[in-house]
Amino acid sequence: MIYAENILLCIAIPLIVSLLFIHADVRKYVAAFVLGMGMCLLAAYISGFLNLATGMSNNDASVFISPVVEELMKLLPLMLFIVLFNPNDNTFAMLAVAIGAGFSTFENCCYILTSGADSLPYILIRGLAVGVMHIVSILALSIWFIVAKRLKVFSLPAIAGGVSIAMVFHALYNLLVSESGISSYIGFVMPPIVAGLLYILYRRLSKQNVSQN
Amino acid sequence: MKGIEYLPALIQIVVLIIVLAGVLRMILRDEKNIKAIFFAFAIVASLLSDIYWLAYDILRPFSRMPFAANEIAEWAMFVSLGAVLASDIKAFGVDARKERFFSILFVMANVALWIAWSGEWVQDIVTGFALGYLLFYLMIHLKQSESLSKMEWRILAAACIALITTNTMTFFVDQSLAATFDQITGMILIAGEIYFITDVILEFRKDKNPSARISLAFALFAWSITSMYMSADVIYYVSMFVSTFSIYMMFKSLKAEVEG
Numbered sequence: 107m108i109y110a111e112n113i114l115l116c117i118a119i120p121l122i123v124s125l126l127f128i129h130a131d132v133r134k135y136v137a138a139f140v141l142g143m144g145m146c147l148l149a150a151y152i153s154g155f156l157n158l159a160t161g162m163s164n165n166d167a168s169v170f171i172s173p174v175v176e177e178l179m180k181l182l183p184l185m186l187f188i189v190l191f192n193p194n195d196n197t198f199a200m201l202a203v204a205i206g207a208g209f210s211t212f213e214n215c216c217y218i219l220t221s222g223a224d225s226l227p228y229i230l231i232r233g234l235a236v237g238v239m240h241i242v243s244i245l246a247l248s249i250w251f252i253v254a255k256r257l258k259v260f261s262l263p264a265i266a267g268g269v270s271i272a273m274v275f276h277a278l279y280n281l282l283v284s285e286s287g288i289s290s291y292i293g294f295v296m297p298p299i300v301a302g303l304l305y306i307l308y309r310r311l312s313k314q315n316v317s318q319n
Numbered sequence: 320m321k322g323i324e325y326l327p328a329l330i331q332i333v334v335l336i337i338v339l340a341g342v343l344r345m346i347l348r349d350e351k352n353i354k355a356i357f358f359a360f361a362i363v364a365s366l367l368s369d370i371y372w373l374a375y376d377i378l379r380p381f382s383r384m385p386f387a388a389n390e391i392a393e394w395a396m397f398v399s400l401g402a403v404l405a406s407d408i409k410a411f412g413v414d415a416r417k418e419r420f421f422s423i424l425f426v427m428a429n430v431a432l433w434i435a436w437s438g439e440w441v442q443d444i445v446t447g448f449a450l451g452y453l454l455f456y457l458m459i460h461l462k463q464s465e466s467l468s469k470m471e472w473r474i475l476a477a478a479c480i481a482l483i484t485t486n487t488m489t490f491f492v493d494q495s496l497a498a499t500f501d502q503i504t505g506m507i508l509i510a511g512e513i514y515f516i517t518d519v520i521l522e523f524r525k526d527k528n529p530s531a532r533i534s535l536a537f538a539l540f541a542w543s544i545t546s547m548y549m550s551a552d553v554i555y556y557v558s559m560f561v562s563t564f565s566i567y568m569m570f571k572s573l574k575a576e577v578e579g
Contacts, residue, residue, distance in 0.1 A: 259402070263398045267399045274367040274391055277388030282374060289377075289378055
């Protein structure tokens with residue numbers, strides 16, 4: 107049993123105070139990072155409730171419930187940014203990365219406090235796999251939103267389609283790592299590979315953005 | 320024997336990878352090709368769905384999926400394919416009210432049947448919305464491209480009504496009669512698939528109306544999906560092969576349109 111709210115407060119308060127002394131993109135990044143951690147806590151509440159309500163095992167809940175809830179919770183602040191602030195493409199992608207990084211950082215903190223941090227190889231795998239996975243899924247979603255906005259097809263089908271793919275990618279990862287053996291190795295290498303592909307795509311989009319401006 | 324069950328899915332995965340490579344090439348040539356982008360999206364969703372299903376069946380062979388992520392991928396696929404058709408429709412200038420209304424009724428009847436079979440209310444209703452979105456735009460596209468003659472529209476409507484009727488009857492009659500109704504359903508489904516395959520191939524040979532090729536290829540896909548959702552065993556696997564073929568034909572029709 108860990109007190110996730112207390113952990114969140116402990117990590118978030120210094121970051122929130124730091125917002126007073128930082129400016130521009132750094133401030134936005136840190137704010138979105140804290141928001142990502144908050145979303146992780148909310149996702150844990152909802153997943154926990156659904157877990158109890160459906161009577162699933164923890165393993166089953168991580169395969170069936172968590173991907174859907176977590177991707178939806180990450181989508182909410184992303185939509186909020188679009189509706190309220192309509193940020194430019196680079197800022198939007200940066201905010202998405204910050205939400206993903208905050209989400210995975212808080213999840214990793216809670217995981218380490220629950221399961222311990224004595225095995226360095228496992229901690230590295232955890233950081234490179236789950237940590238990167240949350241960033242990859244939300245960054246892919248934000249890139250899709252940027253493309254859809256540029257092509258003027260940013261609509262409900264585009265949003266629903268995008269978030270559905272993020273959910274399935276997340277669910278596939280959770281399924282693969284839920285069983286030991288070769289499937290878990292495939293699962294662990296998935297996020298870094300997709301991160302590499304997204305990096306190439308992101309660079310391409312950024313170049314286009316610069317040439318358009 | 321388990322390996323044979325995986326064969327249709329494995330073949331579909333290979334075809335999806337080939338199609339995805341082709342669509343990505345189309346996007347690289349023209350980055351503003353909205354239809355290709357949405358289609359690529361649908362292909363990625365379908366690929367993830369197949370991989371998830373395969374991984375699940377291999378890793379957890381004897382456990383039932385309470386809530387399947389591959390269903391979410393299927394919703395994404397239907398919505399994305401609907402968006403492909405929606406982006407190809409200039410305006411609601413064509414009068415397709417009857418067809419649109421009928422497609423909604425057909426989907427609602429299907430949803431009722433799925434719920435009666437599985438009892439999974441939420442998944443089935445959401446699937447209905449996603450499939451309904453695809454069928455709604457498919458009807459307008461079919462009408463706009465004049466792909467079907469009046470007689471063909473009538474036959475399609477009659478086949479859909481017959482499917483719903485025979486499936487509904489299986490709940491109200493004894494087992495032996497239900498098996499007969501199941502066989503009739505299977506025959507209608509297979510006949511529909513053969514009809515649409517022939518129509519698609521003939522339309523490609525004619526090489527006159529690119530829009531009609533897109534319509535018919537998407538119609539073949541929609542029919543094969545309906546067949547998969549309505550059947551089991553042999554007809555299910557046959558329909559999966561047809562679905563794979565239709566995915567390739569959808570790609571070919573979009574590619575042919577771009578290349579003029």
